[in-house]
Amino acid sequence: MKSQDIVILLKLVSLEEQERASNRDGPSSREDPYSVRSLEASLGISKSEVNASINRSCASGLALKGGPDGHAKPNRRDLCSFIIHGLKFVFPAKPGAMTRGIPTAFSAPMLEPYLVAGGSYIYVWPYAYGKEMGQAVDPLFKSVPDAVQEDEKLYEYLALIDAIRLGRQREAKLASDRLSEKLLSR
Known part of the structure; x- marks a missing residue:
């Protein structure tokens, strides 16, 4: 796993939620947001790295390939479990120097x-x-500050992850509960 794998999986979750909301509003005639090209444009991660990430996620069980549309789908239950119980050990966060940035x-x-x-x-x-x-915290991937400018749901998911990575037991539990509620309710 690489840290950008989590960012890409959460972007796929965000796209699913946006798609569900837009289906209520009527059909959309945009380019396929799940394509490697669209993910590259929205996340600032190269097409080859997006493709490799999806393959790693499918191999690890955090994504499932081959739905009716042929796109990889995040395995929300396993993704949530990994984020809550393992992410802070695999990708720890340490507050740094004071800097200007996105909360x-x-x-x-x-x-x-x-x-x-x-x-x-x-x-x-x-x-x-x-x-x-504020105190600098390295995002999971360097392009995250740009990627969240256009995607409020992705921003919320990544902020919750940082709350889990940085928080003490009580704060991490609150963030974990909120993340579980968001990821597992459909």
Whole structure:
């Protein structure tokens, strides 16, 4: 596994949720958002790396290939379990120096009602165009700050993951519960 595998899987989850919402609103005539080319454009990860990532995810059981549309589908239950119980050990997060960036973990706007930061500093993904100052936390992949600009659901998922990676037991539990609720309810 590589860290971008989790980002790509969560993007696929986000696309599924957007597709479900757009089906309620009527058909859409956009390019296939699940194509390797579209994933490359929206995530800033090369086509060859997107393809290799999907193959790794299918081999590990975190994704299943061959649905009716032929696209890989995230195995939501196993993905959730891996994120909650293993991700912080495989891809640990350490707060760094103060920098400008995009709020993450407990500091992300959509998590403020659920989680409260323990200190006066917020956590941010370093980003030149960010509006907040806080302690730097390296995102799972370098292009995450750009990718979340257009995808609110992906932003929420990645912020929840950082809350799990950075939080103490209570905060990590709250983030885990919220992530489980989001990933496992359809």
